[in-house]
Amino acid sequence: MSRLDIQGLRAVAILSVLLYHIFPRLLPGGFLGVDIFFVISGFLITGILTRELQRTGRIRLGRFWARRVRRLLPMASLVTALTLVTSIFVYSPLRVPELATDARWVALYLPNYWFAARQTDYLANQAPPSPFQHFWSLAVEEQYYFCWPILMLAAVLAATRIRCAPVANLRLLLLGLTAMITAVSMLVSWQLTQPHQPWAFFGLPARAWELSAGGLLAITMQKPPRLSRAVATASVGAGIVLLTGSLIWFSADLVFPGLWPVIPIAGTLLLLWAGNAPRAKLLHVLTENKSSVYVGTISYSLYLWHWPVLILSRARFGFDHEVALGAGCIAVSLALSCVSYRFLENPVRQSARLRRVVWPNYALLFASTTTVLAACTATASVSATHGSETVRRPENSSAQPPGPTPRSATTVSASTVPTTVPATTRPSLEIARKDQPALGLCGVAFHIATPRVCQYGDHKASKSMVLFGDSHAAQWFTPISSFARQHGYKIFVILKSSCPAASNYRFVSYAVGREFYECESWVRRSIGQINHLRPDIIVVSNATLGYTEPIGGHYPDAWHDGLSRTFAALPSATKKILILDTPRFFETPPTECLAAHLNDPASCGVDVTKTISQGARSAEKAAAEAHQVNVVDPVPWLCTKTCYGIVGDIIMYADSNHMTNTFASTLSRRLAVQLGNLLR
Numbered sequence: 001m002s003r004l005d006i007q008g009l010r011a012v013a014i015l016s017v018l019l020y021h022i023f024p025r026l027l028p029g030g031f032l033g034v035d036i037f038f039v040i041s042g043f044l045i046t047g048i049l050t051r052e053l054q055r056t057g058r059i060r061l062g063r064f065w066a067r068r069v070r071r072l073l074p075m076a077s078l079v080t081a082l083t084l085v086t087s088i089f090v091y092s093p094l095r096v097p098e099l100a101t102d103a104r105w106v107a108l109y110l111p112n113y114w115f116a117a118r119q120t121d122y123l124a125n126q127a128p129p130s131p132f133q134h135f136w137s138l139a140v141e142e143q144y145y146f147c148w149p150i151l152m153l154a155a156v157l158a159a160t161r162i163r164c165a166p167v168a169n170l171r172l173l174l175l176g177l178t179a180m181i182t183a184v185s186m187l188v189s190w191q192l193t194q195p196h197q198p199w200a201f202f203g204l205p206a207r208a209w210e211l212s213a214g215g216l217l218a219i220t221m222q223k224p225p226r227l228s229r230a231v232a233t234a235s236v237g238a239g240i241v242l243l244t245g246s247l248i249w250f251s252a253d254l255v256f257p258g259l260w261p262v263i264p265i266a267g268t269l270l271l272l273w274a275g276n277a278p279r280a281k282l283l284h285v286l287t288e289n290k291s292s293v294y295v296g297t298i299s300y301s302l303y304l305w306h307w308p309v310l311i312l313s314r315a316r317f318g319f320d321h322e323v324a325l326g327a328g329c330i331a332v333s334l335a336l337s338c339v340s341y342r343f344l345e346n347p348v349r350q351s352a353r354l355r356r357v358v359w360p361n362y363a364l365l366f367a368s369t370t371t372v373l374a375a376c377t378a379t380a381s382v383s384a385t386h387g388s389e390t391v392r393r394p395e396n397s398s399a400q401p402p403g404p405t406p407r408s409a410t411t412v413s414a415s416t417v418p419t420t421v422p423a424t425t426r427p428s429l430e431i432a433r434k435d436q437p438a439l440g441l442c443g444v445a446f447h448i449a450t451p452r453v454c455q456y457g458d459h460k461a462s463k464s465m466v467l468f469g470d471s472h473a474a475q476w477f478t479p480i481s482s483f484a485r486q487h488g489y490k491i492f493v494i495l496k497s498s499c500p501a502a503s504n505y506r507f508v509s510y511a512v513g514r515e516f517y518e519c520e521s522w523v524r525r526s527i528g529q530i531n532h533l534r535p536d537i538i539v540v541s542n543a544t545l546g547y548t549e550p551i552g553g554h555y556p557d558a559w560h561d562g563l564s565r566t567f568a569a570l571p572s573a574t575k576k577i578l579i580l581d582t583p584r585f586f587e588t589p590p591t592e593c594l595a596a597h598l599n600d601p602a603s604c605g606v607d608v609t610k611t612i613s614q615g616a617r618s619a620e621k622a623a624a625e626a627h628q629v630n631v632v633d634p635v636p637w638l639c640t641k642t643c644y645g646i647v648g649d650i651i652m653y654a655d656s657n658h659m660t661n662t663f664a665s666t667l668s669r670r671l672a673v674q675l676g677n678l679l680r
Helices: 004-022 030-056 061-090 096-107 111-119 135-163 170-193 197-202 204-220 229-249 262-275 281-287 290-297 299-317 322-349 352-356 359-392 477-487 517-533 557-569 590-596 614-626 661-666 668-678
Strands: 454-457 463-469 489-495 537-541 575-579 630-632
Touching: 004 030, 004 262, 004 290, 004 299, 004 322, 030 135, 030 170, 030 204, 030 229, 030 262, 061 096, 061 135, 061 299, 061 322, 061 352, 061 359, 096 111, 096 359, 111 135, 111 197, 135 170, 135 204, 170 197, 170 204, 197 204, 204 262, 229 262, 290 299, 299 322, 352 359, 454 477, 463 477, 463 517, 477 489, 477 661, 477 668, 489 517, 517 557, 557 614, 575 614, 614 630, 630 668, 661 668
Parallel strands: 463 489, 463 537, 537 575, 575 630
Antiparallel strands: 454 489
């Protein structure tokens, strides 16, 4: 008999995810809806497999996987294809091939590992979120359900061969197997989250226990529990408290997953257990009303639709009018879900022919997968062709000469922005993202706390200088190298991506998804290395936007204090230079905007006040002044009242916030003059 309370729990899960993605401040722990889905799924599917094993002594794998194909594939293929086609009209030709790659991994049911790898790639981490990213959770489930029935059969077969007789207590065997998987996976989640959070978050090994936890309940609870009214009410109340408390009090600042999912999972298990008891009236009232049941029924379609609708809408309309845009996304997602459930998801799932005969399900799998893969290839090819033609040959490009290209980029203004993007830019829009300084492996990975000191220039030089900071310091390497070469310095470079050179500055890193302990340790050890080197000049530079609110303090006060501690700890006799941060384009990276507006690059300009943090700049200047640190402000070299992404024929930005090395090179003379004046 169908349990309506489970549909109600599905409604809670999907609405939590929906609210978190669209209005995150309303429900900061809404991302836990995915964990609720995992538990419900493990409970239902393991229950089905266990009952089949008990009834027949086997699991018909072909039929089981065919049901999964029928249940999931039609909707997943439709959403993937339509999202891919829509992206052509929303994103620039530079972005679409990347999304086609994402879609390929979705078609292969491996996007979770693809996105885990991208989260550990610093440059990929700067890209806007993919409209396919939510498919990671479906991939985790299907990878689990590919392996789990095989393990169940293998365990039964092994036990039978050892005893030379049928397994006497099948439930006990399966309970032990499930408990072992749960324990091992929890251990993996606990151990993997700190050093490699993206792999713990997206990977099956660290997430399997959430599905297995539901499976443990399913194996244990073969029949509805006979509970007194008091026990049923207490269990439901405890489950609601654990679940709602987690949804309200958890936030993205947690080091997740680790063992944090234990709390919402325990709440979900209590509700699943008590919900099958006849006397759990409170739960039945909350979850078995028509609205909850219907939302739970369409929850799969709603999960698939809401994310691409939201991401594509934000890419098209920006972040203005956030409430209206969010409400519109909810309405559109609900409408698409209702229609697709009515005319695709449910008809295919309930198809008599597909339920009766197995092979058409696999024909559907093959046809859907190959069609999506072909669509990915075609989309990427069309976009690349269109992009290369338009980027290199914009309309009327022969009649519209590019604006002047300043050799030292002393001024950037509307007069230096070309009327059209030139047919040949430096670098090309396609490769701007890769136009980085030649630092090799000098920067250290996120999980490494030991600094790597790289030496450049004349190793025999008697004078030395240090370049110290995060990737926003790295972008100044070429101009600094030019200055060092001209004035007889050797350079020591000490860099760590996403890690500002601010002492004891505690924050949750977007890059690693938790408090960045390695950064704190790296800064402390780097300062020790610098004191050992005793250079003549230290150049410090950091990103000031893109880091979360500090732990135990308020930005920018904590930022000021962290930099003050760093400046105080550096060698007192050394001349210190602080290069303030460069502008950051929050909504659309300049290269993508330029590719989409080849005949009107000036329209990609952004008000300078929207690209910098005045509070952080003031805090940095105050900290520098208190410790006799000279300050270089590069913003006037990059912007007037407006910041553009192109000057003459030079592309200024590699992504939303890093200069291309080509453009940074044009600042060499300007920076050299500034440094020379400050160091006299």
